[in-house]
Amino acid sequence: MVHSQLPWWIGGPLLGLCVVAMRWLMNERLGVMGAWSDVVDTVAARRLSFGPFGWMLFGLIAGAAAFALIAGGPDFHGYGWLTGTFSGTGGTILIVAILLACGVLIGLGTKIAGGCTSGNGLSGNAMASPASLVATLTFFATGIVVTVLTEALIR
């Protein structure tokens, strides 16, 4: 792997500036879940006229693809604790099922909460929105508890 991790004090502020740019250019709240929703809702309406959020999702995917091309491959191999714990054909099927279920929880949960790590965690907190602070504390606390529990199960 030719690349190393970008220092947090460069990467973090760059991500924060994306939030500021979205607001200053078009008075919108940056949120990746909003971007996914724009694409899903537009396609569901049998149209292809994506808005700025849909195009943001395509940019996100293109940026990651460019990174992988320049870096000479993806950022990581395997899939963390899941491929470290489950192997073989049965293991692969199980991981696919787990990730599918996680995707549903992430999609439904962030829609109900009105934002994800970026929409609530990043933009909402920067907007000093109390609902986003509550959402952020909740998903961080839940994420930490679930991670510690799964770690205890596999050790």
Next chain:
Amino acid sequence: MSTRVAGALIGVVFGVVLSWSGMTSPEVIREGLLFEDAYLFLFFGGAVTTAFAGLWILRRRAPRALLTGERVEWETVSPERRHVAGSVLFGIGWGVSGACPGPIATQLGQGIAWGIPTTVGLVLGIVLFRRLQARAPAEPAASVIPSPMAADATA
């Protein structure tokens, strides 16, 4: 420049940063949530602080948005049950899979096949939410499913 081009460009920057910072990797997220590595929290904190400072300046100056010409302003949202309930569901999916909506997109961009089941689940989650929303009672307080009129319903 159109808002779509601007959205795409912001997406590219976001995607490169999420890739270069390692946020695409479930292991980096997991090490953060297990408090084995401070990077996740430093990165997130740096992003929120920068975005907060930038939006604070924008709010004080209240300029016209550079591309759309509308006044740059926003409303904050008060916490409701749905912000907690949705974020618990999201936190479970995040903790198990080590992925949230941004990194799911950058996994796809980097060509990581494990991102496909998570993406399918995410799309199903959005579709499921739209179904629930269509059936939600008119009284928004009676349900954790926000009405399409909610201030953060774009997420």
